[in-house]
Structures are given as structure tokens and as C-alpha cells.
Amino acid sequence: MTAVHLEPWKPNDLRLLVSLVGDPVMMAHLGGPEPPEKIAARHQHYLQLGPRGSGQMFKVVDDTGAALGSVGYWPRTWHGQEVYETGWTVLPAFQGRGVATAAMGQVIALARAERTRQLMHAFPSVDNLPSNAICRKLGFTLMGESDVEYPPGQIMRCNDWRLALT
DSSP states (O other): OOOEEEEEOOGGGHHHHHHHHSOTTTTTTTTSOOOHHHHHHHHHHHHHOOSTTSOEEEEEEETTOOEEEEEEEEEEEETTEEEEEEEEEEOGGGTTSSHHHHHHHHHHHHHHHHTSOSEEEEOOBTTOHHHHHHHHHTTOEEEEEEEEEOSTTOEEEEEEEEEEOO
């Protein structure tokens, strides 16, 4: 497994975001690549996360400082309850090395330390076997399948994974 650490999302991380969400292969399970204007808006949103309770977005880096992907969590209302939603993406060259699992372990610890939400949910596509395996490895409980709107205007069939933070 590759050793990773998290760095707060910064203005110069736009190029990484383009590589992550602007690539058809990377977005195969998430409705396809995002257009440049949507990527720019997402980047601005990531920069605004951070105050306690609002979630955080991180760049995942290795010991050399090389960017491997992104990971984060943000508030969401799910079935009438205030929870955190989480998500991750890792560049293809670094997939299958435990990067997402290690980074998510750190994100879970940060969300637990905030003590602002009791639950965290992840919503990988039912067809995204690696992301579903990450949820299982990290102790999330599979609640069943759900239809989630992502990207906006498009329904995606997901697995609803839940993790207790308290």
C-alpha cells in the first residue's frame, strides 16, 4: 500500500480536478466527464469547504508530494437526517494500491473528531465494484440500493453505505 496524507484543497489544485472529473474513464461510473465550467464551479465549492461542520475537501498526496487523487466529506440531508456524505477519486496510475482506503480512513477520523454528525454515507454506483469494496473494508454497512441524482438532472443507481461516526 502507498503511504498517503491529506492536504487541504488549494487554488492550484484545479489541474488535478480537471484530471479527475474531466476524464471519461475516471467518470465512467458518475455520468461522464464534467464540462470545464462545471469543473471550475466545483473547484470554487471545494475551496469554500472547511469551517467546522461544513465538510472538507482534500488532495491526496504521497510522500514525495505527488498528487494521487481527492477525497472529502460534506453535509447532506438524507432521509430527513443531517449526515455527512463522502466521496473519493484516485488517478488511474495509483488505483488498486490502497490509496483510496488509506485516505478515506483519515477522512473518517477527521469527520469523527468534528462531532457534528452521527452518520456518514457513501453512494458508489452499484456497478463500481472497487468503490463498493472500499466501503466494505472501512466498516460501512450496506443499507441497500438507492436512486441518487448525480450529476444534477440524471438518476444514478447507487449502493447506500452508512458508517456510524459516534
